[in-house]
Amino acid sequence: MTWSRREGDWRDEDPELFAIIDRELERQNTTIQLIASENFTSPAVLAATGSVLTNKYSEGYPGKRYYGGNYVIDEVENLARERAKALFGAEHANVQPHAGANANLAVYLGLLEPGDTVLGMRLDQGGHLTHGSPVNASGRLYRFVSYGVTDSDERIDFDQVRDVARRERPKMIVAGATAYPRLIDPEPFRAIADEIGALFVFDAAHIAGLVAGGVHPDPVPHSDVVTLTTHKTLRGPRGGCILSTAGCAAAIDKAVFPGLQGGPLEHVIAAKAVAFREAGQPSFRDYAAQIVSNARALAGALAEEGFRLVSGGTDNHLILIDLRTFDAELTGKQAQETLDRAGITLNKNQIPNDPRSPFVCSGLRLGTAAVTTAGMKEQDMGAIASLMGRALGAGGGGGGGDARDLTAIREEVAVLCSKFTPYSDL
Numbered sequence: 001m002t003w004s005r006r007e008g009d010w011r012d013e014d015p016e017l018f019a020i021i022d023r024e025l026e027r028q029n030t031t032i033q034l035i036a037s038e039n040f041t042s043p044a045v046l047a048a049t050g051s052v053l054t055n056k057y058s059e060g061y062p063g064k065r066y067y068g069g070n071y072v073i074d075e076v077e078n079l080a081r082e083r084a085k086a087l088f089g090a091e092h093a094n095v096q097p098h099a100g101a102n103a104n105l106a107v108y109l110g111l112l113e114p115g116d117t118v119l120g121m122r123l124d125q126g127g128h129l130t131h132g133s134p135v136n137a138s139g140r141l142y143r144f145v146s147y148g149v150t151d152s153d154e155r156i157d158f159d160q161v162r163d164v165a166r167r168e169r170p171k172m173i174v175a176g177a178t179a180y181p182r183l184i185d186p187e188p189f190r191a192i193a194d195e196i197g198a199l200f201v202f203d204a205a206h207i208a209g210l211v212a213g214g215v216h217p218d219p220v221p222h223s224d225v226v227t228l229t230t231h232k233t234l235r236g237p238r239g240g241c242i243l244s245t246a247g248c249a250a251a252i253d254k255a256v257f258p259g260l261q262g263g264p265l266e267h268v269i270a271a272k273a274v275a276f277r278e279a280g281q282p283s284f285r286d287y288a289a290q291i292v293s294n295a296r297a298l299a300g301a302l303a304e305e306g307f308r309l310v311s312g313g314t315d316n317h318l319i320l321i322d323l324r325t326f327d328a329e330l331t332g333k334q335a336q337e338t339l340d341r342a343g344i345t346l347n348k349n350q351i352p353n354d355p356r357s358p359f360v361c362s363g364l365r366l367g368t369a370a371v372t373t374a375g376m377k378e379q380d381m382g383a384i385a386s387l388m389g390r391a392l393g394a395g396g397g398g399g400g401g402d403a404r405d406l407t408a409i410r411e412e413v414a415v416l417c418s419k420f421t422p423y424s425d426l
């Protein structure tokens with residue numbers, strides 16, 4: 001038997017599944033994507049992800065595989081590694097982590113012993129699940145202590161970082177966040193880590209594309225290890241990557257395989273190579289600058305709509321709204337659901353010192369990476385803010401949203417999206 005490439009074959013074979021994929025394509029093309037961790041990858045990334053590389057088992061690393069027939073695969077992985085190192089100026093790259101969470105766990109596994117103390121950002125102030133959540137392996141295997149943001153300006157409290165570091169003597173300090181709208185300066189973290197003799201790990205999952213595009217300081221020269229995801233601002237396939245000094249390389253590689261994972265996803269690694277090349281192009285610098293410029297425009301327009309922004313604005317691709325001043329009764333959960341009905345996709349999020357539970361939340365998190373890929377500019381951010389203000393104001397307290405108004409808003413959303421269709425000919 002040979003597999004045919006004829007267009008449409010697979011659709012006829014499995015119309016049930018491919019109809020679902022078509023509906024997701026339609027959703028991505030016709031609603032506004034403001035999830036801060038999402039983006040639209042290029043057709044080249046999609047093609048590599050959907051390639052025959054998915055068939056090959058290649059446990060191990062280039063030149064040291066457990067199975068035969070890896071001479072082509074080795075070229076794929078070497079290309080991805082070399083491109084990652086060149087893009088970020090790193091001494092070593094491991095491109096095998098299946099996701100950002102795996103990258104972080106591999107770093108802990110490689111550089112810590114169970115029970116070791118780690119200092120990371122508080123989860124309810126912007127840190128990630130893998131920075132010590134009690135329900136995550138990180139929090140179950142290691143002793144995490146934390147720092148947060150100041151009450152006054154809602155930026156990282158470096159006095160607290162230093163105090164906790166001196167008191168708890170962590171073996172590792174982790175910087176990086178999943179819901180923090182400001183630049184994270186690696187230098188003060190490095191200084192504190194040096195003072196107490198700790199390793200410094202920077203989790204650049206969200207901002208990797210901003211670093212590659214030159215609009216966020218590069219943490220690599222200041223860090224022992226930098227972890228990242230390839231699918232957020234970097235705009236590649238869903239996956240993770242670890243950059244490190246040459247000194248940490250062997251421990252990291254051993255922790256990823258055989259420590260944590262089995263066979264690497266070489267089709268995804270190929271797509272990572274595509275993304276690293278794309279992120280090295282001059283046009284990607286323009287893209288990164290436009291992401292930040294769009295985020296500033298959206299932040300300004302949201303403030304005009306009456307929304308309070310955590311820290312007063314943004315330096316990166318991300319905005320955190322505190323809904324309480326807009327409508328004291330409106331929860332993040334209700335707002336997310338109402339906006340979903342209006343065709344505006346984002347997520348509820350905790351804000352610093354949130355009085356509500358993580359399932360309800362008082363905030364919303366938005367990002368501009370995807371809409372910027374779709375071609376939107378500053379003036380379109382104004383339109384989005386106004387649509388959001390109308391949708392969430394429509395229902396009065398509780399944000400239920402008048403159904404008629406939401407239908408009208410959804411139509412306006414569709415008109416806006418029709419000018420910025422990420423995948424018009426897929």
Ligand SMILES: *Cc1c(COP(=O)(O)O)cnc(C)c1O
Pocket residue numbers: 037099100101102104127128130176177178203204205206229239240
């Ligand atoms: C998204 C994210 C991760 C995890 O990435 P996944 O690919 O979802 O596993 C890790 N750290 C931070 C800071 C993140 O934002």
